[in-house]
Amino acid sequence: MSQAPAIVWFRDDLRLADHPALARAAASGAPVICLYIREDPGQRQRPLGAAARWWLAGSLRALDEALRSMGQRLILRSGAASEVMAAVIAASGARTVFWNRRYDAGGIAVDTALKAELAARGIAVASLPGNLLREPWEVKSGAGDPMKVFSPFWRAHQRLGDIREPLRRPTALAPFNGGLASEDLASWDLEPTKPNWASGFPEAWTPGEAGAQTALAAFLVGALGGYAEARDRPDRPSTSRLSPHLRFGEISPVQIWRQAHMAAGLDGSRDLTKFLAEIGWREFAYHLLFHFPDLAETNFQPRFDGFPWRDDAAALAAWRRGRTGYPLVDAGMRQLWQTGWMHNRVRMVVASFLVKHLLIDWRAGERWFWDTLVDADVANNPASWQWVAGSGADAAPYFRIFNPMLQGQKFDPHGNYVRRWVPELAALPKDAIHAPWEAPEPVLAKAGIRLGETYPHPVVDHDAARRRALDALAEIRDPSAA
């Protein structure tokens, strides 16, 4: 009599290598059922944004192809996780279920309930750590509390010892021959059609594990050298662009950690340290999310609950569409819209602009990023928005208000990033491109620009907006002074 199969429930871990759940299932010798569930969003689960849905489609196709090359396939099902799991178990006679943990409150609630349900029916469940360097609760202050400042968090994280070795991709997976039905990926409508706003995405991205490994390898032989400085330059290919791959678990931070160390040699170079600190920020964001599950909705610092946000639909729309009149801001928002991604330096600038220049609630920006970023991450996105807004853990100080012109001059000194994404400004010389409203009329005319027609006037005046933000922030600074 053949062995009962094991189910591997794939979630945000769409890879075969360094996949603890898959490795355990493979090691059991049981026939393996690889399952992906398009979950009905539970009460506290966040439906995927549109750009992330596009990525998911590609990633699921890639995973299915990789499994097929091993005589396996990915079973796709829709519904509530508990119902889908019950149905698959009933149809297959599976006796064990493996998955890698998730850390958002909604996901934890679903997993905890399901685990109890299955245990009550005699189904063994193993939930394993696979998507972080360390579990969020492992890092603690000396007093045993969650950490709220990045630097001590990261030091404590590193004091906990070596990061484990990545697991190899299973060499073989015994197939389950019972014939399980799978839904058709196309029927999930993950990809846009009318209009197909993602038509430019495939040129920029290759979703899937192979694409992730290619991106990492290219980064390690290329941009890692000089990363500490060049990473701030949106006009250059100087970042790893691994974020969406990490978001969907096509590559694990453990793999990145190990490969980066090997590529950089054993010495802790500045570039390597800087790069790994970015992985550290992801660890910190998940640490915060785990201990503060409402991160995407509630100010980490309660005094921001009284902040005088403005309701300004027109300004919000201008920001979303990249029509604020500030070239660097507009370039970033259009890069986001057209490719599903934005350079990190520019993310800070556009976020600071929305929150401080426009005084629009960070949650509005967070939601827009959630919908438009292919790397929209349940922990990174809210943690980063709160950091910029000043309402977060270890947040930027209130007086740190980015000047979009100055940031442009510093980090896009030739204006090439702006030219790439705001083509109507392309003919402007670099001295004018970050502040076209200050350019002499003949310069604008020569570049074919009529302010207010071919490119907008600034939606707000920088100096006035800056003062207004400082005043607003002063309102919540000292509660006793009110």
Place this chain on the structure above:
DNA sequence: TTTTGAGTTGTTCGA
């Protein structure tokens, strides 16, 4: 318990 040093990413102003 108290004290002490530190805290991702900036800007502006005046010398």
Place this chain on the structure above:
DNA sequence: GTCGAACAACTCAAA
């Protein structure tokens, strides 16, 4: 053009 100081005070984490 370049440089240092001011911008606030508060909270965190560890000694």
